[in-house]
Amino acid sequence: xxxxxxxxxxxxxxxxxxxxxxxxxxxxxxxxxxxxxxxxxxxxxxxxxxxxxxxxxxxxxxxxxxxxxxxxxxxxxxxxxxxxxxxxxxxxxxxxxxxxxxxxxxxxxxxxxxxxxxxxxxxxxxxxxxxxxxxxxxxxxxxxxxxxxxxxxxxxxxxxxxxxxxxxxxxxxxxxxxxxxxxxxxxxxxxxxxxxxxxxxxxxxxxxxxxxxxxxxxxxxxxxxxxxxxxxxxxxxxxxxxxxxxxxxxxxxxxxxxxxxxxxxxxxxxxxxxxxxxxxxxxxxxxxxxxxxxxxxxxxxxxxxxxxxxxxxxxxxxxxxxxxxxxxxxxxxxxxxxxxxxxxxxxxxxxxxxxxxxxxxxxxxxxxxxxxxxxxxxxxxxxxxxxxxxxxxx
Amino acid sequence: xxxxxxxxxxxxxxxxxxxxxxxxxxxxxxxxxxxxxxxxxxxxxxxxxxxxxxxxxxxxxxxxxxxxxxxxxxxxxxxxxxxxxxxxxxxxxxxxxxxxxxxxxxxxxxxxxxxxxxxxxxxxxxxxxxxxxxxxxxxxxxxxxxxxxxxxxxxxxxxxxxxxxxxxxxxxxxxxxxxxxxxxxxxxxxxxxxxxxxxxxxxxxxxxxxxxxxxxxxxxxxxxxxxxxxxxxxxxxxxxxxxxxxxxxxxxxxxxxxxxxxxxxxxxxxxxxxxxxxxxxxxxxxxxxxxxxxxxxxxxxxxxxxxxxxxxxxxxxxxxxxxxxxxxxxxxxxxxxxxxxxxxxxxxxxxxxxxxxxxxxxxxxxxxxxxxxxxxxxxxxxxxxxxxxxxxxx
Numbered sequence: 001x002x003x004x005x006x007x008x009x010x011x012x013x014x015x016x017x018x019x020x021x022x023x024x025x026x027x028x029x030x031x032x033x034x035x036x037x038x039x040x041x042x043x044x045x046x047x048x049x050x051x052x053x054x055x056x057x058x059x060x061x062x063x064x065x066x067x068x069x070x071x072x073x074x075x076x077x078x079x080x081x082x083x084x085x086x087x088x089x090x091x092x093x094x095x096x097x098x099x100x101x102x103x104x105x106x107x108x109x110x111x112x113x114x115x116x117x118x119x120x121x122x123x124x125x126x127x128x129x130x131x132x133x134x135x136x137x138x139x140x141x142x143x144x145x146x147x148x149x150x151x152x153x154x155x156x157x158x159x160x161x162x163x164x165x166x167x168x169x170x171x172x173x174x175x176x177x178x179x180x181x182x183x184x185x186x187x188x189x190x191x192x193x194x195x196x197x198x199x200x201x202x203x204x205x206x207x208x209x210x211x212x213x214x215x216x217x218x219x220x221x222x223x224x225x226x227x228x229x230x231x232x233x234x235x236x237x238x239x240x241x242x243x244x245x246x247x248x249x250x251x252x253x254x255x256x257x258x259x260x261x262x263x264x265x266x267x268x269x270x271x272x273x274x275x276x277x278x279x280x281x282x283x284x285x286x287x288x289x290x291x292x293x294x295x296x297x298x299x300x301x302x303x304x305x306x307x308x309x310x311x312x313x314x315x316x317x318x319x320x321x322x323x324x325x326x327x328x329x330x331x332x333x334x335x336x337x338x339x340x341x342x343x344x345x346x347x348x349x350x351x352x353x354x355x356x357x358x359x360x361x362x363x364x365x366x367x368x369x370x371x372x373x374x375x376x377x378x379x380x381x382x383x384x385x386x387x388x389x390x391x392x393x394x
Numbered sequence: 395x396x397x398x399x400x401x402x403x404x405x406x407x408x409x410x411x412x413x414x415x416x417x418x419x420x421x422x423x424x425x426x427x428x429x430x431x432x433x434x435x436x437x438x439x440x441x442x443x444x445x446x447x448x449x450x451x452x453x454x455x456x457x458x459x460x461x462x463x464x465x466x467x468x469x470x471x472x473x474x475x476x477x478x479x480x481x482x483x484x485x486x487x488x489x490x491x492x493x494x495x496x497x498x499x500x501x502x503x504x505x506x507x508x509x510x511x512x513x514x515x516x517x518x519x520x521x522x523x524x525x526x527x528x529x530x531x532x533x534x535x536x537x538x539x540x541x542x543x544x545x546x547x548x549x550x551x552x553x554x555x556x557x558x559x560x561x562x563x564x565x566x567x568x569x570x571x572x573x574x575x576x577x578x579x580x581x582x583x584x585x586x587x588x589x590x591x592x593x594x595x596x597x598x599x600x601x602x603x604x605x606x607x608x609x610x611x612x613x614x615x616x617x618x619x620x621x622x623x624x625x626x627x628x629x630x631x632x633x634x635x636x637x638x639x640x641x642x643x644x645x646x647x648x649x650x651x652x653x654x655x656x657x658x659x660x661x662x663x664x665x666x667x668x669x670x671x672x673x674x675x676x677x678x679x680x681x682x683x684x685x686x687x688x689x690x691x692x693x694x695x696x697x698x699x700x701x702x703x704x705x706x707x708x709x710x711x712x713x714x715x716x717x718x719x720x721x722x723x724x725x726x727x728x729x730x731x732x733x734x735x736x737x738x739x740x741x742x743x744x745x746x747x748x749x750x751x752x753x754x755x756x757x758x759x760x761x762x763x764x765x766x767x768x769x770x771x772x773x774x775x776x777x778x779x780x781x782x783x784x785x786x787x788x
Contacts, residue, residue, distance in 0.1 A: 045450055
């Protein structure tokens with residue numbers, strides 16, 4: 001009789017709360033404001049079709065062969081050229097989605113018990129990527145402008161328990177939609193350097209600004225002290241699984257070795273497709289259409305919230321880009337407990353509790369404004385308001 | 395000043411010896427018998443082009459969207475149907491190349507210090523995938539028919555140091571090209587079940603048989619006691635990075651959670667392309683053309699070896715499929731030391747020492763017969779013989 005002994009880390013892994021919720025929301029008739037799925041209207045299918053044909057016609061054998069773990073050189077060069085600071089293409093590592101970037105960072109920087117700092121709340125996928133390496137994850141207090149600098153100092157740790165890094169998502173954060181202000185970025189960059197704490201800067205949404213671009217990345221301010229994670233999932237399409245890391249020489253070789261061991265390399269075919277699509281400054285024409293669509297849908301959600309939530313004691317923010325809005329229920333309500341009733345009324349969201357490393361605020365929840373249409377957003381927010389009203393006994 | 399503290403596991407990671415050698419062999423004029431690159435002649439470029447167009451036309455939005463971590467259901471069903479034992483598609487997990495399968499297995503089954511058994515020699519990529527989880531890797535003695543059953547019993551360990559699994563590559567092994575006999579499979583399957591040790595069965599080359607198919611997989615004999623790793627890299631193309639795991643319920647949920655954390659899911663676009671190509675029993679027509687080509691090139695290598703190595707005290711095997719042949723130099727020669735001289739003579743190989751978990755045999759080396767043409771094989775083997783002759787002082 002075979003005896004399977006699981007690694008200790010396996011006991012700490014859990015199914016994604018979001019993916020479990022998404023299964024519920026596949027029930028017909030449910031309006032899902034839960035998932036973080038880009039609108040398929042934004043996928044440049046025709047450009048991909050042309051790119052596929054071109055790659056297979058002109059470069060098929062190379063596109064279908066094993067390739068370098070670093071990634072396809074022209075794509076690495078295009079990424080370096082696109083980023084708003086001086087990036088050497090040799091510091092770019094192509095990853096299988098930016099989720100893999102988080103996995104590689106965890107493998108290279110986290111020992112069992114290592115102190116790791118995150119925002120409050122933070123991206124759930126990052127917590128999932130870090131967990132298998134068994135860190136002690138500590139939430140740094142955060143407000144609408146980002147990480148609290150004093151609390152960063154307080155939580156930095158020292159000696160063997162000094163934080164290995166702070167993970168931050170400064171632009172239109174998942175889950176809150178908030179953006180770190182210029183003043184906060186400057187203060188964070190200076191304080192992290194003073195404390196000697198590396199920053200892991202995750203920027204999947206930075207290009208999806210509505211009125212004006214966000215302030216310069218933290219990595220641009222101190223490239224030797226930061227690892228930057230980027231993605232094509234939100235500006236082209238997630239189904240190709242194409243992301244990248246920009247890392248300083250102090251860690252790049254180890255990230256590369258971890259990448260080799262993880263999947264040898266990201267599909268060369270996909271890398272060439274994207275490199276082909278990027279030619280002729282495609283993103284400069286394409287991304288504004290995504291911004292316009294998402295801004296319109298954010299507006300629809302804000303209008304619906306103002307209309308439906310009046311007098312219910314519900315609070316929410318007004319994200320300046322990205323895909324998500326953060327909402328807080330009135331005192332006494334619990335977003336996790338309320339979800340089943342919301343689904344009864346045919347609307348779904350993600351309870352905020354999933355996004356906290358510790359000390360979750362049970363009243364919070366995340367709403368996506370990009371997957372559902374404006375009409376669905378109207379109906380969904382009305383159903384959510386009805387759920388809250390019923391729960392308050394009104 | 396930022397201080398990067400690397401995880402202890404990072405110190406154990408090393409650049410792939412093979413990838414370093416491949417860089418050397420990119421020098422013009424070098425005949426590389428080193429890399430394990432499938433012949434690009436075997437890539438079905440036209441079938442992929444049709445599949446791309448069909449997927450983007452009929453299913454573009456879904457192909458480009460986020461998707462389930464388990465993989466694309468029709469592809470999972472096609473894999474289950476193709477395998478020669480009764481496989482439930484629910485037990486199939488699509489991976490980003492079978493290398494990722496090894497990474498997931500390591501995460502789920504290896505704690506720091508866990509005893510892990512491998513063949514002697516074994517696949518280098520498996521050693522690289524296991525290393526970050528810091529196991530104690532132990533080589534089980536192996537002969538031309540596969541793992542030595544008595545040594546497996548001797549090395550099994552007990553209590554907390556009982557082996558977590560035995561990793562085996564029974565068909566046309568990388569690096570040796572050897573195939574486990576039916577008798578050995580039966581004995582190994584029985585002994586592993588008796589000892590309670592899970593088997594990780596890696597089968598990237600099994601379809602590439604030359605005269606007759608290999609014996610049934612170990613997993614077919616005891617599905618609850620084995621994890622099976624498969625790949626489309628050798629029967630379609632490696633550049634799409636498509637592999638799969640078949641795992642029993644005792645470990646599938648944890649492998650799935652590790653997969654979610656690692657890269658969310660394998661590119662849905664690639665999964666649909668391959669599912670499309672597989673329709674109409676494509677592999678039944680395509681794979682025989684690969685077999686015929688590789689058999690012809692193996693024959694060319696065997697003929698060249700007989701001709702060039704006569705009297706040099708060199709020994710080699712005659713693989714019945716796959717991509718590799720295993721060669722042993724005469725006493726006193728070291729394949730690692732000899733490589734620089736071989737490259738001087740414009741031929742490259744992989745020293746066998748890279749493939750041993752412990753107690754490397756320095757006289758061994760791996761030759762690939764699939765990437766170079768028959769003419770190049772002739773020239774390359776002549777150059778290798780000249781290198782050996784010179785080293786022997788003859």
